[in-house]
Amino acid sequence: MDISFIDKRLEGIYSKVLNKSRLSKEDGIYIYETHDLIGLGQVANHVRRSLHGNKAFYIYNQHLNYTNVCKNRCRFCAYARDRKEKGAYTWSIEEIEKRLLERIDEPVNELHIVGGLNEDLSFDYFIDLLKTVKKVRPNATIKAFTSVEIDYLSTLAGLSIEQTIQQLKQAGLEMMPGGGAEILNSRIHKELFPRKIGHERWLEIVKAVHKAGIKTNATMLYGHIETIEERVDHLITLRQLQDETHGFSAFIPLAFHSENTKLAHIPPTTAVDDLKNVAAARLLLDNFDHIKAYWVMIGEKLAQVALSFGADDLDGTIIEERITHMAGAKSAKGLTKEQMEEMITKAGFEPVERDSFYNSINSS
Amino acid sequence: MDKLHKIIEKINVNERIDINEGLKLFRQADFLTLASLANRKRFYYHPDKIVTYVVDRNINYTNICASGCRFCAFFVTHDMGQGYIISKQDLFDKIQETLRLGGTQILLQGGMHPHLDLDYYIDLLTYIKENFDIHIHGFSPPEIDFIAKKSSLSIEKTLSILKKAGLSSIPGGGAEILCDEIRQKVSPNKCSSEEWLEVMRQAHMQGMRSSATMMFGHIEKDFHIFEHMDKLRNLQDETHGFTAFIPWTFQPDNTKILVNKKTAVEYLRVLAMSRLFFDNIDNIQASWVTQGDKIAQTALFFGANDMGSTMIEENVVASAGVDFMLSKEEVTRLITKAGFEPCQRDCYYNLL
Numbered sequence: 001m002d003i004s005f006i007d008k009r010l011e012g013i014y015s016k017v018l019n020k021s022r023l024s025k026e027d028g029i030y031i032y033e034t035h036d037l038i039g040l041g042q043v044a045n046h047v048r049r050s051l052h053g054n055k056a057f058y059i060y061n062q063h064l065n066y067t068n069v070c071k072n073r074c075r076f077c078a079y080a081r082d083r084k085e086k087g088a089y090t091w092s093i094e095e096i097e098k099r100l101l102e103r104i105d106e107p108v109n110e111l112h113i114v115g116g117l118n119e120d121l122s123f124d125y126f127i128d129l130l131k132t133v134k135k136v137r138p139n140a141t142i143k144a145f146t147s148v149e150i151d152y153l154s155t156l157a158g159l160s161i162e163q164t165i166q167q168l169k170q171a172g173l174e175m176m177p178g179g180g181a182e183i184l185n186s187r188i189h190k191e192l193f194p195r196k197i198g199h200e201r202w203l204e205i206v207k208a209v210h211k212a213g214i215k216t217n218a219t220m221l222y223g224h225i226e227t228i229e230e231r232v233d234h235l236i237t238l239r240q241l242q243d244e245t246h247g248f249s250a251f252i253p254l255a256f257h258s259e260n261t262k263l264a265h266i267p268p269t270t271a272v273d274d275l276k277n278v279a280a281a282r283l284l285l286d287n288f289d290h291i292k293a294y295w296v297m298i299g300e301k302l303a304q305v306a307l308s309f310g311a312d313d314l315d316g317t318i319i320e321e322r323i324t325h326m327a328g329a330k331s332a333k334g335l336t337k338e339q340m341e342e343m344i345t346k347a348g349f350e351p352v353e354r355d356s357f358y359n360s361i362n363s364s
Numbered sequence: 365m366d367k368l369h370k371i372i373e374k375i376n377v378n379e380r381i382d383i384n385e386g387l388k389l390f391r392q393a394d395f396l397t398l399a400s401l402a403n404r405k406r407f408y409y410h411p412d413k414i415v416t417y418v419v420d421r422n423i424n425y426t427n428i429c430a431s432g433c434r435f436c437a438f439f440v441t442h443d444m445g446q447g448y449i450i451s452k453q454d455l456f457d458k459i460q461e462t463l464r465l466g467g468t469q470i471l472l473q474g475g476m477h478p479h480l481d482l483d484y485y486i487d488l489l490t491y492i493k494e495n496f497d498i499h500i501h502g503f504s505p506p507e508i509d510f511i512a513k514k515s516s517l518s519i520e521k522t523l524s525i526l527k528k529a530g531l532s533s534i535p536g537g538g539a540e541i542l543c544d545e546i547r548q549k550v551s552p553n554k555c556s557s558e559e560w561l562e563v564m565r566q567a568h569m570q571g572m573r574s575s576a577t578m579m580f581g582h583i584e585k586d587f588h589i590f591e592h593m594d595k596l597r598n599l600q601d602e603t604h605g606f607t608a609f610i611p612w613t614f615q616p617d618n619t620k621i622l623v624n625k626k627t628a629v630e631y632l633r634v635l636a637m638s639r640l641f642f643d644n645i646d647n648i649q650a651s652w653v654t655q656g657d658k659i660a661q662t663a664l665f666f667g668a669n670d671m672g673s674t675m676i677e678e679n680v681v682a683s684a685g686v687d688f689m690l691s692k693e694e695v696t697r698l699i700t701k702a703g704f705e706p707c708q709r710d711c712y713y714n715l716l
Contacts, residue, residue: 006403035413035703037665038399045396270701271658301628302658308395308629346627348395 001046007036013283014043023284028232031280037272044279044310051289052312056349057358058340061110061316062103062140065323066091066129070116072148074193076182076224078260078327080116090118093128100136103319110316110356111137113144114179123157127171134172141356142172146180147205151197161205165212175356176209178217178252183226184234191225192263203241210247215357218248218288222277223256223269231277235284242287249358250290250313253277255297259328274298275309282310290358296321299331304343313354314340368392375401378408380643383590390586390637395629402636402667409646410669415699416647416709418469419692420501421462421676425450425488426475431506433551435540435582437618442478449477452491459496462676466692469711471535471673472502476510482525485511489530499711500530504537505563509555519566527570533711534567536575536610541584542592550582550621561599568605573712576606576645580634581613581626589634593641600644607713608647608670609638612654628659632666639667647713652690661698670713671695671706 005011013027023031034040067090070080081088091099100111111133126145133142145153145168154164165173182188184199197205209216218238222231242248255269255277282291292313293306303314319334335343337353344351353361371385372393381389389398428447429439440446462470470492485503492500503511503526512522523531540550542557555563564574576596580589593609600606611634613626631654639648650668652660653675660671674692690698692708699706708716 004400004404006407037702038396038403042396042400267697270698271661272702274658275662299656299658301656302662304628305632305659305662342624343627347629 001042003039003042003046005036005039007034007039010034010036010039010043014046017043017047017283020286022286025229025232025236028235028280028284029228031283032228032231032276037275040279041275041309044282045308047282047286048291048310048312054348054350055312055352056307056344056347057290057313057352057354058344059110059316059354059356060107060337060361061112061318062100062106062108063318063321064091064096064099064111064113064133066096066113066115067118067121068116068322069118069120071119072117072193072195074182074196075262076192076221076256076258078257079323083118083120090120093125093132096129097132097136100133104136108137108140109353109361110141110143112177112316112318113142114146114149114177117149117152121156123153123167126153126156127167130168130171130173141174143175143177143356144168144173146177147202147209148180148197150176150205150209151201161208162212165209165214169212169214173214175249176214176216178219178248178250181219181234181238182221183230184237185226185230188224188226188230199237203237206247207241207245210245215247215249217250217252217292219252219254220277220281221254221256223273224258224263224266231280232284235281239285239287242285246287248288250292251281251285251288252292252294252315253281254294257297257324257327257329261327269298271298271302271305274302275306278306279310295335296324296329296331300335300339300343304347307344307347307349314343372397372401375405375640378643381641383587383594386590386593386637386641387587389640390590390633395633398633398636398640399666402639403665405639406648406667406669413704414707414715415664415669415671415702415704416707416713416715417671417692417695417699418673418709418711419462419465419467419676420469420471420673421458421467422471422473422673423450423455423458423677424473424475425455426477426480428477429475430478430510431476431551431553433540433554434620435550435579435614435616437615439475449480455488455492456495458677459492459498463496463498465676466708467498467676468708468716469499469501472500473504473535473537474507476507482511482515482517482522485526486529489526493530499532501533501535501711502531504535505560506538506554508534508563508567509559519563520570523563523566523570523572527572531572533572533607534564534574536564536577536606536608539577539592539596540579541582541588542578542595543584543588546582546584546588557595561595564605565599565603568603573605573607575608575610575649578609578611578638579614580611581630582616582621582623589637590641593638597642597644600642604644606645607711608649609642609645610649610651610672611635611638612651615654628655628662631655631659632663635663635668636666652695657690657694657698661702664699664702664704670709671699
């Protein structure tokens with residue numbers, strides 16, 4: 001396809017893409033610097049379409065955030081509470097069962113389960129949690145726990161990472177989300193989330209999880225104090241690990257929301273930055289199958305636009321998103337299947353309802 | 365060469381495209397192809413990386429309206445008892461605040477109030493002009509048409525009286541879709557499309573500039589959008605009085621038309637087509653009021669070169685359940701972050 005770029009420097013990147021040669025760090029930085037948003041979008045769209053044609057994926061899912069009590073208290077988080085703090089909550093296994101049963105008539109295909117590091121919970125709680133979910137929803141995939149939680153659970157259990165993963169897997173864990181990566185960089189780690197595991201540990205755990213045959217996603221929290229170079233390094237680090245394990249399924253750029261956090265002075269990300277992050281991910285992560293436009297964070301409208309800037313997946317219907325909304329997200333808390341399909345169709349794509357592993361679900 | 369390619373060629377050599385060509389491109393071209401064409405056209409008309417905005421306030425002098433349009437969530441009828449006519453004190457305070465916040469104009473619109481006559485409007489304009497040095501952008505064509513009919517005066521005479529009393533320019537509202545088969549269904553009591561265009565023709569001939577709008581996403585079909593733009597383009601060939609075109613999407617909450625809201629991609633496609641279709645209207649305005657800050661910023665790459673007003677106050681769209689707010693600081697931040705240079709402008713798109 002011919003693209004007439006306003007920014008001629010993108011021609012070099014496009015010809016690399018056409019020759020299937022890997023983009024360099026400098027290319028990555030330039031992707032963020034260019035003001036030719038449409039030219040960049042066209043290059044990313046070319047890659048997206050050569051991988052997925054006209055398809056755009058979504059999943060019918062449910063989020064379960066089992067507790068907001070967290071000992072890490074990262075500076076960018078509006079969701080966490082201390083044990084005794086007002087608004088702190090932890091769901092009992094019975095409550096989790098109740099929440100699942102409330103929506104048992106809906107065709108939920110995936111349960112996305114993440115929570116804080118709550119010192120009142122034992123390892124048994126997590127095993128019970130997984131078993132209960134599997135009992136109530138035997139046909140839905142359990143996608144649960146970030147590397148941060150896995151690290152914490154291994155200490156709770158007094159087991160190695162490998163043993164911890166095995167136990168969780170036996171109890172029903174089938175996939176892992178990509179959270180907790182933030183920016184894989186020690187400067188950001190020190191400034192924003194010093195009590196959370198650092199990037200070496202995050203990568204080590206993901207590697208172990210992939211080795212155990214469990215697929216994970218990967219994320220990047222952008223729009224706080226990170227530099228463009230740090231974003232590109234983050235993406236390249238993920239690309240290297242993917243070369244080694246091939247265990248990543250999708251990459252999800254996460255737009256930082258500052259309201260009610262200790263970084264409330266930082267203004268929200270703008271659309272151009274959101275779209276560039278989608279395009280940059282699509283172009284740099286040449287060994288990732290899927291790039292998500294997470295509508296909760298960038299809004300439904302821009303997520304729809306992002307389908308033409310490199311994204312092939314709108315994530316899920318969700319219902320009751322909690323974490324980003326605590327930080328002032330203006331998006332809906334959930335979307336219906338019809339809304340998802342309409343967004344995709346009206347953007348000129350073919351909606352494909354998928355399961356956790358991107359198999360199409362032919363529900364009538 | 366296929367037909368679509370021929371249309372694109374025409375655009376590339378800056379030839380005018382007709383309704384059918386526009387429609388074909390709109391229906392068949394890929395989203396980013398439209399964006400790329402519109403973006404290049406935008407830089408053809410405005411080579412500088414400047415994006416303009418105006419600081420003003422919407423003042424709705426009344427919410428009582430005899431028109432009863434089916435798409436409107438703002439109006440009340442005279443009998444409902446929740447109506448208001450703005451007091452002089454409120455008007456004074458609102459304008460004073462506008463000037464204090466760096467505003468240069470007010471957008472003064474009604475309600476087509478059944479009991480107000482020409483003297484009321486003359487008094488309103490005179491009062492403002494006696495107290496303030498501010499540009500009055502006021503009375504959309506349906507209001508002018510309504511006032512003229514009520515006073516048994518010609519459009520020409522009505523406009524010259526209002527102009528003399530202080531009216532400087534006319535907003536392009538009330539155009540909705542300029543096809544009578546649509547107007548009869550969504551706004552049967554409002555002026556016809558020919559009457560709307562006639563008010564603008566007369567205003568332009570008297571030296572008053574105006575904007576032009578289009579509200580789409582209700583019951584119209586895609587060809588109505590192009591008929592609408594074609595009528596505006598023809599009038600512009602005649603008068604050169606339009607400063608800008610502003611398409612925006614119908615907001616269905618609290619109205620009598622039950623449809624799904626147009627999505628962002630559909631809005632951006634229409635916006636891009638407007639930049640490609642109007643070879644004689646200088647400016648295309650993004651609608652953050654209906655689209656929100658993210659899509660308004662994205663629109664700067666789909667043909668728009670103006671962010672509209674910071675709107676210290678907006679009531680009409682807010683009544684239909686949409687209340688995006690943008691401060692001057694936020695508007696300039698969005699423009700800068702998109703790689704453009706923000707510039708405050710006046711009603712005539714002169715940089716301030």
